[in-house]
Amino acid sequence: MDDPRAIATRYATITRKMVNDATQVAIDAFNKINGSPGKYKGKDAIKSMTKLADIAITGGSALARIPLQIQPDNGPMLVADEVASVVQRALTDAAAVAGDVAKEVNAGTFKTKWVDSAVKLTSIAVLRAAEAAEAIGAGPGVLADPMMTFGPYPIAGANLGDELVLKMEKLARPGVDENIAGLASFTPAGGVLKAGAKKEFSLTINSAGIASGMFQADVSVFKSGVEQPNLAQQVIVNL
Amino acid sequence: MLNLLQSQLAFFGAIDEAVLYAKEGHGAKPDEVLRTVGTLLPGTTGFGQAGWYHELHDFANRPGVRNRGWRGPVAFPSVEQSLEYLQAETAEEWMRLATDALRAEPTPEPTPQPRTEPPSEPTPKGTTEPPPEPPRTPAALPERVAGSQYTSYHDPVLARSAYAAMVLARIDDLGGMPPRLTVIPDLPAQIMGAAVNFWGGTPDQFNPGNPTSDPTVRELLDEAKRVESRQQWHSFAAKKINQQFADQSLPCFGTLELFGEQYCSTLYTNTTDDVLKVVDIKKILDPRNWKLYSKFFCDVVAQPKPYTAHGWARILETIGPECAEWRMKTALLFYYGDDKNGGIFLNYDLDPDRERDSGMVEVDNGYIWITPLNGTDPSKPGVRIRTSKQERVQGLSPTATAALGCLLGWGTYANDVLSGTASMVLSDPSIPTQPFVLTVLAGDEKLSGVGKPVRGPAQLPPDFGHAMGDVRNLLTHHIERSRKLAAKAGERWLDGMTRDDVKEITKEFGKHLEKFAVEAYKTAESNVKPQVTPKKKGGADG
Numbered sequence: 001m002d003d004p005r006a007i008a009t010r011y012a013t014i015t016r017k018m019v020n021d022a023t024q025v026a027i028d029a030f031n032k033i034n035g036s037p038g039k040y041k042g043k044d045a046i047k048s049m050t051k052l053a054d055i056a057i058t059g060g061s062a063l064a065r066i067p068l069q070i071q072p073d074n075g076p077m078l079v080a081d082e083v084a085s086v087v088q089r090a091l092t093d094a095a096a097v098a099g100d101v102a103k104e105v106n107a108g109t110f111k112t113k114w115v116d117s118a119v120k121l122t123s124i125a126v127l128r129a130a131e132a133a134e135a136i137g138a139g140p141g142v143l144a145d146p147m148m149t150f151g152p153y154p155i156a157g158a159n160l161g162d163e164l165v166l167k168m169e170k171l172a173r174p175g176v177d178e179n180i181a182g183l184a185s186f187t188p189a190g191g192v193l194k195a196g197a198k199k200e201f202s203l204t205i206n207s208a209g210i211a212s213g214m215f216q217a218d219v220s221v222f223k224s225g226v227e228q229p230n231l232a233q234q235v236i237v238n239l
Numbered sequence: 240m241l242n243l244l245q246s247q248l249a250f251f252g253a254i255d256e257a258v259l260y261a262k263e264g265h266g267a268k269p270d271e272v273l274r275t276v277g278t279l280l281p282g283t284t285g286f287g288q289a290g291w292y293h294e295l296h297d298f299a300n301r302p303g304v305r306n307r308g309w310r311g312p313v314a315f316p317s318v319e320q321s322l323e324y325l326q327a328e329t330a331e332e333w334m335r336l337a338t339d340a341l342r343a344e345p346t347p348e349p350t351p352q353p354r355t356e357p358p359s360e361p362t363p364k365g366t367t368e369p370p371p372e373p374p375r376t377p378a379a380l381p382e383r384v385a386g387s388q389y390t391s392y393h394d395p396v397l398a399r400s401a402y403a404a405m406v407l408a409r410i411d412d413l414g415g416m417p418p419r420l421t422v423i424p425d426l427p428a429q430i431m432g433a434a435v436n437f438w439g440g441t442p443d444q445f446n447p448g449n450p451t452s453d454p455t456v457r458e459l460l461d462e463a464k465r466v467e468s469r470q471q472w473h474s475f476a477a478k479k480i481n482q483q484f485a486d487q488s489l490p491c492f493g494t495l496e497l498f499g500e501q502y503c504s505t506l507y508t509n510t511t512d513d514v515l516k517v518v519d520i521k522k523i524l525d526p527r528n529w530k531l532y533s534k535f536f537c538d539v540v541a542q543p544k545p546y547t548a549h550g551w552a553r554i555l556e557t558i559g560p561e562c563a564e565w566r567m568k569t570a571l572l573f574y575y576g577d578d579k580n581g582g583i584f585l586n587y588d589l590d591p592d593r594e595r596d597s598g599m600v601e602v603d604n605g606y607i608w609i610t611p612l613n614g615t616d617p618s619k620p621g622v623r624i625r626t627s628k629q630e631r632v633q634g635l636s637p638t639a640t641a642a643l644g645c646l647l648g649w650g651t652y653a654n655d656v657l658s659g660t661a662s663m664v665l666s667d668p669s670i671p672t673q674p675f676v677l678t679v680l681a682g683d684e685k686l687s688g689v690g691k692p693v694r695g696p697a698q699l700p701p702d703f704g705h706a707m708g709d710v711r712n713l714l715t716h717h718i719e720r721s722r723k724l725a726a727k728a729g730e731r732w733l734d735g736m737t738r739d740d741v742k743e744i745t746k747e748f749g750k751h752l753e754k755f756a757v758e759a760y761k762t763a764e765s766n767v768k769p770q771v772t773p774k775k776k777g778g779a780d781g
Contacts, residue, residue: 173586175549175574177683211604211686212505212627213586214576236578238608238625 146209150237151187151202155221158199158231162223166191166201166233170218173211180210184217207239215239243396244534244560244647246321250403250430251280251490251646252292253318253420257410258284260417267414275413278468279406281492288638295639298632299565303597306564313564319423325400326433326447389534390663395654396534397438398487399646401459404430405472408463425450427463432456438484455479483657486510491650493641503602503631504640510624510653517617519665520609520624520656521583525673526554526573532661535648537562542594547572549682554587555595560647567632569603570596572686575678581617582610583675588686602631604686607652624653 158164168181168191187202188194203217214236221231258276261269262284277284283291292315298304299313316324391397408427410416420426432450436442444453451457458479466472469489477485493504529536535558542553551572559566570590577583588604590596605628612621628649632640644650655661664670 172683173574173588173686174576175551175678175680175682175684176588177685211588212606212629213588213604214578214584214606214608234579236580238606238627 146207147204148207148237148239149187149202149204150235152200153202153233153235154198154200155193155231155233158193158221160197160199161195162199163195164193164199164228164231165222166193167220167222168203168217169220171205171215173213174216176213180205180215181217183207183210203235203237205237205239210239212239241316241320241324242534242561243325243391243394245316246324247396247400247403248292248295248560248642248646249316249318249321250400250407251642252315253426254280254403254406254410255283255289255292256417256420257407257415258289261415262289265415265417269415271413272410272415275409275467276406279409279466279472280490282494282638282641283492288636291636291638291642294636295642298635298639301599303599304565304567306562306566309564318420318426322423322426322429322433325430325437326445390659391437391442392440392659393483393487393662394438394658394660395487395651397434398484398654399490399651400434401431401438401476401484402472402488402490404428404434405459405463405466408460409466412464428456428460431460435459435480435484439480483512487654487657491641491645493637493644503629504637504644506626506628506630506641506644506650508624508626508650508653510657511612511622512624512657513612513621515622515657516620517581517583517609517611517622520622521617521675523656523661523664523672524583524585524607524609524675525575526552526556526571526585526587527673528664529652529655531664531670531672532658533648533652533655535560535651535655537566542570542590547590547684549684550678550680551684552678553590553592553594558648566597567599568595568597569600570594571603572684573678575675577677578608578610580610581615582608583617584608591686599633600630601633602629604629624656626650626652 155164166186168184168186170179171181171184172178184203184205187204188197191201193199193201201219215238217233217235217237219233219235221228221233254276257266257272260266261272261276263269266272273284282288296313296315299315305313404427407416407420407430411427416426423429428450429447432445432447432453435456436445436453446452451460459476462472462475462479466475473485473489476488491506491508493506523532526539527541529539536556537559538555538557540555542555545553547553551574554571554573555568556571557566557568570593571587572590574586575583576586585607586604587606589600589602605626608625610623610625611617611619612623613619626649628644630640630644630649632643635643641650648655664672
């Protein structure tokens, strides 16, 4: 653990910077107002506020990172970096809303849109907070697409004129007590192979949250509600 | 200690150093450097991604990873040392350099009994103290694979080193080399020249004094200045050298997947070869053979009780580029299967009984699937090798985990099995190998797939979860307050804003700012200070 005085100094440094930066924004605004009366528009005011929000959020997250920085393990710092980047994105979004507001202000249509803007800002706060929470749990990374598609698999021995209905009985790694059949869906939809249509199917499997491995799919085939064991399919897929 | 895997890692570490340098705004075109590296090595330049090399170094020194027989910290080799090692032309020279590096490192503890393999971690039951490390003599130095011979010919580590050289050349061209690396003359050329020529079995064509004297090396480096994508490099390398070199040179990269309630790195690879057959690879696919041709696997052995009650093979895997210094042991279960279409596969997952395990891995599952390239006849030339691995290591970021997998092992399995060393194992009947025998099941195994650390909870700071939750709340509140303030500002403007209005709003902002800063301070303070539980009045203690 670091010396508490050193920690306090770090807090003081960041806070001082925040105050100084905020003061500068205010000074700039007043200079503009005093220097060119009437030139300071609503857009400028929003710009100033955005800058202040930037300072507060950046400085705030820097403050909040201090307890993480004093820990010996480097991992949490990386996560904190990711959280900081989420916050930065939140700010960018907020600035975009503010920019839109400024346009509306100048166009004279702002009043009716204000509620929309407020909702947008609130959503950003909620969404980004959720994103930050996810980053905390996950660490940084690129999320993979969990949807995987396999096939087509022809059903040998089936008559073209029959209507067949497929059912996924089991989807599991061989020798593992599991069944993720519920995560698979057929193409054609519902596993219905209409009379006259090609007797083949594809599988789409949502692999999110399951182990990677070679899975065996046991598919039973029904005709007029009666199971056709001779048409049953067993396919291997890699998830 | 020096070896090719660590040397290669050091070259990619140099790229990471250049990324950090660019992130600080240094160099002629820092944004361009970040964009380029982000394209050529995806997932290595963002927040929480850059700095992975340092993180891996810290990881190597963590208790449970750093070999307990190793005194002092584990030191990764410098770029200069790695370069010298890469350019060594003979096994004797490797040995000399590695021995020199060994002498410069801390002295090991005395070793009462020489052993042939690194010791096991204590069992979860904690019954035995592990024996000390093997004596650190040159004979224990690893530029080889256990029980077989090593050849640099078609070694994927060299092909990946060439890729690192290409990225470094690109960074250099953009004026982004950190000063520490610019002092090494012609660094990209020095790496590229040695890597390409040793990989191709033409070491005599490499001239360290003039590394670009080889026209192929010169052309690859010239092309590096124009490379904008991994595919572009792959096409050019395939044309200039060959398909295998191009395939091997591209390091895989990890993606993030949710497994159970944990995020983990997932590494996918898909490789083909026109010459080898499924039946060839079958001879060396059993995990216990991996150490014969892949330097990353220090040891892969059957557990004392080799099978589960339901027939899965119980295997202990020891991995690391230098296992005498740092390594991870993971207890795994393997299923040996066939796909009924001429292909064979291995499924694996964590062994619920983490016997002799380092306890660092929380998720480890996947497959290796070998299929005929055309048709279903496993005895015809041509194979496709597909691998997948979900991995989560306690306290290691996804980027560093991906580096561990893609630059050192796991993700490189397909390339290793197609290497010259693997060919030598296949063609030498005197090297004993374990056969691939299909698993005979006696029931279904219950695998949760999620391992619980056996050496205690994750090493996060105290109250980390609370701290991050507090950060989130503070930010949410702050944005909400900003929103209200912005609403007030909007209203005032609509009514006609005056100087006093601006003054008042900024003053109010100042107040919010102050409140926010104080709250942040108090929250942060409460998270690092141990919480004191107030005593109950009238209780036993007073």
